[in-house]
Amino acid sequence: MPTDPASTTFPDGWDSEARLVGGRWVERRPRRPEVAERLRMETCLMPWLAPQLPLPVPVPAVVADDPLVVRHVVVPGEPLTAPLVAHGRRLGAFLRALHAADAAEAVRRGAPSVEWTRRERADMVREFTSRVVPLLPAERHRPASALLAKVAALPAHTLVHGDLGPEHVLARDGRLTGVIDFGDAHIGDPAIDLAWALHATPPAFADALASNYPITPQLCQRALLWHQLGPWHEVTHGLDLDDRDTVRSGLDGVLARLPAAP
Structure with a gap:
């Protein structure tokens, strides 16, 4: 064409x-x-x-x-900027269907496998440990390392989008119109797709999502770990580009989401 x-x-x-x-x-x-x-x-x-x-x-x-x-x-719509209750219900139904897809068949269709996910996670944790943790204040090293250890141990058994945020959820005229950018799809932890939806949206949106998706306390806690990890990727992206503003923005996000030292 x-x-x-x-x-x-x-x-x-x-x-x-x-x-x-x-x-x-x-x-x-x-x-x-x-x-x-x-x-x-x-x-x-x-x-x-x-x-x-x-x-x-x-x-x-x-x-x-x-x-x-x-x-x-083209999938119609614009990135979601004002999450509504109706959006939450529709996204919950979407994620329920996505996470119910046959994981073994998804791998046969090209989705990265559980083994791939474990290798990628191990590589990610090593990179964040060596490149991001040293940039944090010394008193935040311990909670940062604890977060990485928890992420490394998370499960992987479900086909996931892998990068679900408001820039990839499209809406128009008060309704969701699509979800885009499946380049990070893999067999992983379903909580990764709930990180933004549960922990960076209004409570009414998160509650509406939960009306169409079975949210357990364990799933919500794992989603929080993925949410806390999000800005770490911005830091390494900025380092790769030698972009100090991106690095600083990422570090600010890391510190804002990181649990305080005990």
Whole structure:
């Protein structure tokens, strides 16, 4: 499928360059080799997964191999900026359906496996220990290390979105219209998809989500751990880019969410 010169480039993402082509298609190109693998994974996983979900999601297909370009029909809506009770109920139903998907079949369709998740988590914990913890005040090293140890031990048994936040949940005219960006989908802890939804939204939204999704105290606590971990990724991203403002913003977030030292 040829590229339409009449296109609009979306704001820069960390992983992919994306643009709207012809008012109908989103075209994505990876910024790094490992991102290309994730984009190819989406082209295998999403055609199988999309019919099982109660909201529209991208279903990309490869349109060029060298360099890689994938394209999917645009999912309508704008990033969620004002979470409403109705949004919470709809997102709860969406996550219930997503987390009920057959994990073994998802792996056969390209989703990273439990073994992959455990390796990635171990690598992440080592990186955060060596690159982020030393940047924190000395009195916060102990709770920071305790958080990383808890995250390393979390379960992995469910197909998850892996990066669910307001920028990837779309809405229009007071209703949810879709969920995008499944490049981080993997077999992991379902609590990762609840981190923002339970711990960074109004209580009425979180309660509404729980009306359509079985939230246990253990799941809520694990979601809090993932929420606390979120800004750590911003720190390492800033370090990779040598962007001091991003590093500082990430560190401020780490400290704001980190439990106080006992």
